[in-house]
Amino acid sequence: MSNTYDLIIVGGGPAGMAAAIYGSRSRLNTLVLEAKRKTGGQPSTYHDMENYPGVPGTTASELMDNFRKHAEKFNAEFKRGEVTNLEVNGLEKIVSTKKGGEYKAKSVVLAMGAEPRKLGIKGEEELKGKGVSYCATCDADIFEELDVVVIGNGNSAVEESIYLTKFVNKLTMIVIHDEGVMDAEKILQEKAMENEKIDFVWNSVVEEIKGDGMVEKAVVKNIKTGETQEIDCHGVFFFVGRVPNTEFLEGTVELTENGYVKANDEMETSRAGVYAVGDVRNKVVRQVVTAAGDGANAAVMAQGYIEEEEYWQNNVLKSKKPVLVAFWSVTNQNSMDMITELESMGLEDKDYRFVKIDTYKNRLISNRYDIEEIPTVIKLIEGEVEERLVDLSVEELQEII
Amino acid sequence: MLELGKDNFEEKVLNSEGTVLVDFWSDSCDLCLELMPDVEELAEEYGDKVKFAKLNIKGNRRLAISQKVLGLPSIVLYEDGEKTEHLTGDDLEVEDIEEAIKERI
Numbered sequence: 299m300s301n302t303y304d305l306i307i308v309g310g311g312p313a314g315m316a317a318a319i320y321g322s323r324s325r326l327n328t329l330v331l332e333a334k335r336k337t338g339g340q341p342s343t344y345h346d347m348e349n350y351p352g353v354p355g356t357t358a359s360e361l362m363d364n365f366r367k368h369a370e371k372f373n374a375e376f377k378r379g380e381v382t383n384l385e386v387n388g389l390e391k392i393v394s395t396k397k398g399g400e401y402k403a404k405s406v407v408l409a410m411g412a413e414p415r416k417l418g419i420k421g422e423e424e425l426k427g428k429g430v431s432y433c434a435t436c437d438a439d440i441f442e443e444l445d446v447v448v449i450g451n452g453n454s455a456v457e458e459s460i461y462l463t464k465f466v467n468k469l470t471m472i473v474i475h476d477e478g479v480m481d482a483e484k485i486l487q488e489k490a491m492e493n494e495k496i497d498f499v500w501n502s503v504v505e506e507i508k509g510d511g512m513v514e515k516a517v518v519k520n521i522k523t524g525e526t527q528e529i530d531c532h533g534v535f536f537f538v539g540r541v542p543n544t545e546f547l548e549g550t551v552e553l554t555e556n557g558y559v560k561a562n563d564e565m566e567t568s569r570a571g572v573y574a575v576g577d578v579r580n581k582v583v584r585q586v587v588t589a590a591g592d593g594a595n596a597a598v599m600a601q602g603y604i605e606e607e608e609y610w611q612n613n614v615l616k617s618k619k620p621v622l623v624a625f626w627s628v629t630n631q632n633s634m635d636m637i638t639e640l641e642s643m644g645l646e647d648k649d650y651r652f653v654k655i656d657t658y659k660n661r662l663i664s665n666r667y668d669i670e671e672i673p674t675v676i677k678l679i680e681g682e683v684e685e686r687l688v689d690l691s692v693e694e695l696q697e698i699i
Numbered sequence: 700m701l702e703l704g705k706d707n708f709e710e711k712v713l714n715s716e717g718t719v720l721v722d723f724w725s726d727s728c729d730l731c732l733e734l735m736p737d738v739e740e741l742a743e744e745y746g747d748k749v750k751f752a753k754l755n756i757k758g759n760r761r762l763a764i765s766q767k768v769l770g771l772p773s774i775v776l777y778e779d780g781e782k783t784e785h786l787t788g789d790d791l792e793v794e795d796i797e798e799a800i801k802e803r804i
Contacts, residue, residue, distance in 0.1 A: 427770030427787025
């Protein structure tokens with residue numbers, strides 16, 4: 299099979315798979331590259347999924363399996379590969395993977411998501427997988443009837459704690475804020491407060507995890523009093539936010555200080571034909587449903603981009619004849635009159651190619667040629683702008699022909 | 700691959716000579732289930748030099764904890780009954796396991 303696609307999606311979480319559903323359903327030849335063995339991204343490691351609209355009785359991993367099935371139904375292709383480079387040469391984009399795979403596409407959707415943030419405290423790295431965990435569903439079984447500590451107080455921390463109480467003996471949440479204050483939604487906070495297995499330690503952080511080959515104690519420090527205490531436990535779960543993995547994009551697309559990809563409301567990044575969706579995008583609300591919305595947006599934008607760019611390349615840049623491009627819009631009567639005028643001039647007989655660009659629909663080309671006012675007509679020879687007429691008269695038009 | 704449990708772990712792993720690889724897994728660990736076919740392939744290839752075994756932690760949790768296995772997937776290697784390597788984490792790849800096997804044969 300050829301390694302050339304219309305659309306390559308980097309990352310198989312909800313945002314990426316939603317883009318794949320929309321892309322492949324629009325008949326774009328679509329590839330999803332996922333670094334991990336399993337698609338589904340972040341939700342595939344969570345349990346509860348209570349707020350995905352229209353699907354009240356599901357779990358997070360079941361919902362993600364359905365996203366995948368849905369994308370495959372429209373023939374989206376899935377491959378495993380960790381993307382380590384993106385190259386943009388106009389319409390051609392090249393995506394390379396760690397293991398040397400190389401794929402070409404006309405459009406790329408960045409959907410790498412974010413990884414659990416590590417705190418870098420003493421014992422965290424050494425005891426990873428030996429009691430230190432970032433995934434409740436993966437490790438819940440092991441902690442049956444044991445005591446665990448959870449660090450964090452956001453939605454993930456609280457949801458996963460509630461899930462863990464189905465297994466563990468006792469769970470202690472270490473919360474950095476004042477008593478009763480948590481970052482999680484109210485409905486989750488209430489559930490946690492009511493849960494008899496959950497204890498809270500307020501105004502506190504975990505300083506160190508102790509243990510010989512496996513977790514034995516968490517050293518907890520009260521940030522107000524400076525006092526420390528040791529809590530006996532077998533497991534320490536970290537839910538302290540996430541960080542994007544975008545180093546390979548530095549210098550290719552614009553990133554924020556924290557490494558998130560900058561993209562506008564249409565998911566467009568600083569490079570034409572490259573989009574960013576889901577948690578890797580710089581935004582505030584990071585939910586499965588917003589990720590899916592991002593994905594749909596990007597796929598629709600990508601489809602428009604490919605059509606417009608290919609049309610432009612084939613009819614304007616590669617044209618052997620000189621080309622007159624008229625920028626118009628239905629909302630501007632002058633521009634419509636200009637089109638009528640141009641169409642009556644018999645341009646094809648005069649060895650010109652005539653191309654109309656609707657500035658409302660085709661922002662890509664309009665922006666590229668800095669079209670601020672319409673009507674505007676530009677004349678291109680071998681892809682280069684020769685003349686440019688803004689708010690022109692019929693006489694001016696005749697002059698340039 | 701040899702199925703392990705409370706009854707035979709000591710005999711087959713701790714009192715066994717040579718290299719033993721134990722794949723700790725459970726039904727609720729998706730990553731374990733996905734890794735398993737790859738480990739089985741390694742068993743085909745290296746089975747004559749290394750003994751391959753798996754332990755479902757369901758019902759064997761205390762045994763797992765006694766081996767300091769507190770996260771799945773976990774691949775533990777034993778030399779003459781001594782634990783010598785513990786591979787774990789959600790980024791664990793079959794290549795890492797193969798590497799560890801090659802170091803021992």
